[in-house]
Every structure is written in C-alpha cells, then in structure tokens.
Amino acid sequence: MFSQSEENYIKAIYHLGVEVTKGISTNAIAKRLETKASSVTDMIKKLSEKEVVVYKKYQGVTLTDFGKKTAANIIRKHRLWEVFLVEELNFSWDEVHEVAEQLEHIKSPKLIDELDAFLGYPKRDPHGDPIPDKDGNLPQIQKSLLATLQKNEKGVCVGVNDTSSEFLRFLDKQEIGLGQDIEVLDKEPFDDSFLVKINGKEITISNKVANNIYIQKK
Amino acid sequence: MFSQSEENYIKAIYHLGVEVTKGISTNAIAKRLETKASSVTDMIKKLSEKEVVVYKKYQGVTLTDFGKKTAANIIRKHRLWEVFLVEELNFSWDEVHEVAEQLEHIKSPKLIDELDAFLGYPKRDPHGDPIPDKDGNLPQIQKSLLATLQKNEKGVCVGVNDTSSEFLRFLDKQEIGLGQDIEVLDKEPFDDSFLVKINGKEITISNKVANNIYIQKK
DNA sequence: ATAAATTTTTAGGCAAGACTAAAAATTTAT
DNA sequence: ATAAATTTTTAGTCTTGCCTAAAAATTTAT
The missing domain is CATH 1.10.10.10 (Winged helix-like DNA-binding domain superfamily/Winged helix DNA-binding domain)
Incomplete structure (x- = not known):
C-alpha cells in the first residue's frame, strides 16, 4: 500500500x-x-x-512494470471519478481536477469496480483521456493535434492537451467540446492561426489553441 | 482547514x-x-x-460551538457517502463504514452539496442515523430501544445502536432492516429475551440484540 | 487522612515528508 | 581541455502525529 x-x-x-x-x-x-x-x-x-x-x-x-501498473490504477481512479463528477454531479470539465486529485487516493477495490459499473464502464474521461481497465491497459485511439490538420480537413474533437481551467473555460465559451465536429476552412500563414467551422459558425483560432486540441480525422 | x-x-x-x-x-x-x-x-x-x-x-x-459545527459537517459527509455507497454502488450496510471513513475527509463544498442533491436530500443514513443539514442541525426523531417495549407494543425499526459488521449481518440474516415492522408478542423474564413478530414470522431475540435496535412506536 | 490506584501530562524520541544550504557530479561553453 | 553553469545528492533541520517512560495530579480505598 x-x-x-x-x-x-x-x-x-x-x-x-x-x-x-x-x-x-x-x-x-x-x-x-x-x-x-x-x-x-x-x-x-x-x-x-x-x-x-x-x-x-x-x-x-x-x-518498473509494477510501477506502471500501480500508476495506471491511480489514473484509472482519477478518471473514473472525473466522469462521475461531470456526469452525475454537475461539475464542469474545468472543475473536476482538484477534487479527483483527492478522490483518487481512496482505498477500496470494491468502490472503484462498482463506480465503473455504475458509470457504464466509460472509456474516456471528460477531457477525452482514456481510462485504463482493471489490468492497467489503455485503449489507444489515434488522434492528431488540430494544428497538424490541412486546409479542408475535417475531424471530431476527441481530447485536449492543456487541461487548465483557463483553457477549458475558453473552449466552453467557443462552444468547443468533446464530440464537436471541426472543419479547417483556412490556415493563415502570417500567424499560423486557423479559420475553422464549428457548429455552423466560422471562427478564428490561434495556433496555441490549435496545438491543444486533439482531433480524430474523418 | x-x-x-x-x-x-x-x-x-x-x-x-x-x-x-x-x-x-x-x-x-x-x-x-x-x-x-x-x-x-x-x-x-x-x-x-x-x-x-x-x-x-x-x-x-x-x-466549542465552532467545534460542534465542524463535527456535524464531517458527520454529514460521512453519512451522505454511506447513503451513496448503499443506494448507488451496491454496498451492504455492514461494508460502508471503512470507505466512508476515508471519503468523509474529501475537501469540496460543491461535491457534498451536489452529492446531497443527487441522493435526493436523504434524512438518514443506511443505519437510520440522521444526516445533519448544511448548518449542522440534526433532525431528531424520538426513538426507543426495542428492549424498552412492553408486551403487545408495535413499532418500526428506525436505527441500530451497534453498527459492527457482525451485528448488521446478523440482522440481515433475521431479515431485520430499517422500516421493518416489529411487534413484541412476549417477554421472557428468565433471560429478558423477546418473542417478536417480524415479516409474519415469530422469532426469539436476545436481550443484547433488543438493546441495539431502535424502534419508533406506533 | 493517608496510601494506593488510576488518569493525565510532560519529556524525549521516532518516522514521513518536506525544506535550505552546501557538496559532488554532470553537462555545456569557451 | 578546462572553466562555468547546471543538476543532483547529501547533510542537517523542521513539522505533524505518533510512541514510551516517567512525573504529576487526581480519584479511590482503607
């Protein structure tokens, strides 16, 4: 222990x-x-x-392998609690981290198994990060930074890199969230910013922002 | 803090x-x-x-008054978590204590308020103990030990005194739980044991047991 | 009322986990 | 290749929360 x-x-x-x-x-x-x-x-x-x-x-x-397994288990707990907080207790995705940092240390195998079942065995946390299974295995999906997309490529938002409150609240303001369709309409060479279509609206996104959003291409 | x-x-x-x-x-x-x-x-x-x-x-x-309020708040957290564990995560009432002992120390006012709402503002924990409100006030109901009932008195089980696993599992075995109707059919002067009717069945209960079950008379 | 027993406090230490300051090792620059 | 800068480790200290052993205060018994 x-x-x-x-x-x-x-x-x-x-x-x-x-x-x-x-x-x-x-x-x-x-x-x-x-x-x-x-x-x-x-x-x-x-x-x-x-x-x-x-x-x-x-x-x-x-x-060590033992260390990795231990780490995966802590992360599993952290991310399951995050799902619980967002899905069941009305937390927003920028509020969960601090509380999950505490909850991840609770010792009770039954608790975490039951929580997993209660939540319907979620695969990802509210930031799109994968939840390790009981054996510590991570479901890996291939994802790309929005910043790497070319003009006219389309994709869906599957995660974020920066998880700070500032960034997450910024995304909320722009109506960007997990599952959101995003299309790159144009790239501006001057400052490497992006013109994208989100929710039918055209908005400009800085390069910094584009480097913190993960996309699954389609 | x-x-x-x-x-x-x-x-x-x-x-x-x-x-x-x-x-x-x-x-x-x-x-x-x-x-x-x-x-x-x-x-x-x-x-x-x-x-x-x-x-x-x-x-x-x-x-001090401050100390009492602090205590009530900790107990509030403990009991709300117990409700959560039993109602939502399939814990039995003899399994909750150890985990709730850990969960009660999580620091997050929002967490506990949301949990309270999520659970439907429960008034009592799985052992029948009252849950303090946000201001630390306890809803007091009048309850009597089963041991104090007279022959032919009736009541409903509203709590337990001993909350050890042994006792709680014993009650499960006898099909005694919160809300259970209990009628005293007879008292045995020799060993102060009780003949009671529970779920239509007549069973004998030792004095020790009768001193650990709270009843609301009716 | 005094002795004996019990309870409570003090004094001194220990382990975990952090810190500062200084020494040692390594890396980078000239 | 050596000096300078950086990183890492060591040594010693602090706080929290616990312990043992002994001293002090209180309570109980005679």
Whole structure:
C-alpha cells in the first residue's frame, strides 16, 4: 500500500515518462510536483526500495512494470471519478481536477469496480483521456493535434492537451467540446492561426489553441 | 482547514459527547481512536489553540460551538457517502463504514452539496442515523430501544445502536432492516429475551440484540 | 487522612515528508 | 581541455502525529 505522497510521485513519473525512453530527471519531477529536487531524491530512494522505480544516481528514474501498473490504477481512479463528477454531479470539465486529485487516493477495490459499473464502464474521461481497465491497459485511439490538420480537413474533437481551467473555460465559451465536429476552412500563414467551422459558425483560432486540441480525422 | 487526524479527533469527541455534559476524558478519546493518552493530550492542545475545543488540564475537553459545527459537517459527509455507497454502488450496510471513513475527509463544498442533491436530500443514513443539514442541525426523531417495549407494543425499526459488521449481518440474516415492522408478542423474564413478530414470522431475540435496535412506536 | 490506584501530562524520541544550504557530479561553453 | 553553469545528492533541520517512560495530579480505598 502506498501513501498519498508516494502515489503522487508515481503518477507524476508516469505522466512525465509517456513517450520518453530515458529516465525521468529529478528536476522534472520536482517541477511537476512543485517541490524541491532534494525532496524528490529522498522519495525516489524510497520508491526504489519498494521496487516501483529503477534508479541510478544522477541518471533519473524509470517505472518498473509494477510501477506502471500501480500508476495506471491511480489514473484509472482519477478518471473514473472525473466522469462521475461531470456526469452525475454537475461539475464542469474545468472543475473536476482538484477534487479527483483527492478522490483518487481512496482505498477500496470494491468502490472503484462498482463506480465503473455504475458509470457504464466509460472509456474516456471528460477531457477525452482514456481510462485504463482493471489490468492497467489503455485503449489507444489515434488522434492528431488540430494544428497538424490541412486546409479542408475535417475531424471530431476527441481530447485536449492543456487541461487548465483557463483553457477549458475558453473552449466552453467557443462552444468547443468533446464530440464537436471541426472543419479547417483556412490556415493563415502570417500567424499560423486557423479559420475553422464549428457548429455552423466560422471562427478564428490561434495556433496555441490549435496545438491543444486533439482531433480524430474523418 | 483541518487535517484528517484533526478531523478524526473532532468526530470522536463529538460522538463521545452526545448526551454528556461533563468534559470528555483523555482516556476515553484514546480508547475510541485506538491511540495513546499522551497522543491525545498533544492533539487536544492543538485543537484548543484552534478554538475547536475548550480544555483545562486534567478536566477533559468540550467542543466549542465552532467545534460542534465542524463535527456535524464531517458527520454529514460521512453519512451522505454511506447513503451513496448503499443506494448507488451496491454496498451492504455492514461494508460502508471503512470507505466512508476515508471519503468523509474529501475537501469540496460543491461535491457534498451536489452529492446531497443527487441522493435526493436523504434524512438518514443506511443505519437510520440522521444526516445533519448544511448548518449542522440534526433532525431528531424520538426513538426507543426495542428492549424498552412492553408486551403487545408495535413499532418500526428506525436505527441500530451497534453498527459492527457482525451485528448488521446478523440482522440481515433475521431479515431485520430499517422500516421493518416489529411487534413484541412476549417477554421472557428468565433471560429478558423477546418473542417478536417480524415479516409474519415469530422469532426469539436476545436481550443484547433488543438493546441495539431502535424502534419508533406506533 | 493517608496510601494506593488510576488518569493525565510532560519529556524525549521516532518516522514521513518536506525544506535550505552546501557538496559532488554532470553537462555545456569557451 | 578546462572553466562555468547546471543538476543532483547529501547533510542537517523542521513539522505533524505518533510512541514510551516517567512525573504529576487526581480519584479511590482503607
């Protein structure tokens, strides 16, 4: 069994390690968890003894298979709770994170299995991120950043990269959400902004925004 | 804001203080929380500084009004989560306590208000205990121990005193639950046991059991 | 009323998890 | 290749919440 603090480190290492082969640096973990590098070193030693990570001094850390499974389970809980908050308790997608950060640490296998069933075994959370199954497997779909689409390509919004409240509320204002059809009408070479059609309306989207919206092409 | 540990102390003091006018003893708190008296003294000093309790050396503690309100809020969360677990996630009434002990510490006013609404503003938890409202007020109903009923009195089960798994599972086996009609057919002077009619069946109930079931007379 | 038993508090320590400051190792720049 | 900059680790400290052992206060018994 892991403490909340240990779980937070495991999750951070997991997220930092997605599509990276080298070890995760002490500094990167410290930055993500808003803590100090020396604290990270301490915790890494502990997680290493518990065989959650592989660690060699000055070389960063990698999750073991056990560590990955542990991480997937924490993320599973986090995302299921997010679904619950949005679908059942009227939270908006920019409000869920803080509460899910707490709920993900509740220890009860039955609770999470029942919650999963209660929610109808959802595959994705309110931000479009996949929910790991009980064995830690992620359903992968292929998705592209809106910014990579060419003129006249169409797709449907399947996720976001930035999940900050500011960005999510901006999307709400623009009526962009998961499942929303988006068509690229034009790209402006000057500032790499996009002219897109959403809900029948034509709106301009900055390059920064286009780099934070995931699209499934069609 | 209080730590989980502080919240557990506040709750313990509240429960020990129901229908008691004197201060709660250090030892009583230690026993309830399965900790040592010296640890209790430490925590009591802290809670006293935070104006949650009134404390004079060697005289036990009492909750301040602020402390009572805090306690009621924790209990509100605990009981609402219990309702959720039983009504929505298929937990039985003997399984909920441990998980609710964790969930009660989640910090989010919106979460608990929405949960309350989602559940339809329940007045009582699965054991028949009243759920405090947002201001900390308890709906009090008058209830009597089954053991105090006379021959031929009738009532409905509205709560339990002992909430241990053993007792609750015993009640399940006897098909006794909240809302169950119970009629005292006879009392046996020899061992103070009861002959009662439940669900049309006549069964004998020990005095110990009768002292742990609350009845609303009718 | 005093002795014995009990309860409560104090004093000192320990583990987890964080921090600061300084040392050591590594990487980058010249 | 060496100096400078950066990253990482070590060493020592702090807080929270717990512990044991001993001292102090209170209660109970004789």
